[in-house]
Amino acid sequence: MSEDAAAREAYLRGRLEGLKQLVGVLDEALDQGGGEAIEKKLVSHVSAEIEELISELKEGMPERKMREFEEKHEELKQVAEEQPLSKTHVKKADELMQSLLDMQK
Numbered sequence: 001m002s003e004d005a006a007a008r009e010a011y012l013r014g015r016l017e018g019l020k021q022l023v024g025v026l027d028e029a030l031d032q033g034g035g036e037a038i039e040k041k042l043v044s045h046v047s048a049e050i051e052e053l054i055s056e057l058k059e060g061m062p063e064r065k066m067r068e069f070e071e072k073h074e075e076l077k078q079v080a081e082e083q084p085l086s087k088t089h090v091k092k093a094d095e096l097m098q099s100l101l102d103m104q105k
Helices: 003-031 036-057 063-082 087-104
Strands: none
Touching (some): 003 036, 036 087, 063 087
């Protein structure tokens, strides 16, 4: 692996780890009855970051894996728009982050 590729992978992994931590903050906000505006802002930010990461990761990932991941992300976005935010949404977002991290390995 070239030095540039290693640096890019480390950068993307760092972003994924940061998003995973943000999902943890969202989980805590739900546990403590955090304000709906904060929850929506966090969800919006995580979703935008995931979309950006998907576009960056497409280059090095098998097409089938990326398609599966994109479908999971779209499903999560759809459910989040239709229903109030819940622990289930946060758990699915956490699973999504973990699957992205696993794909990087």
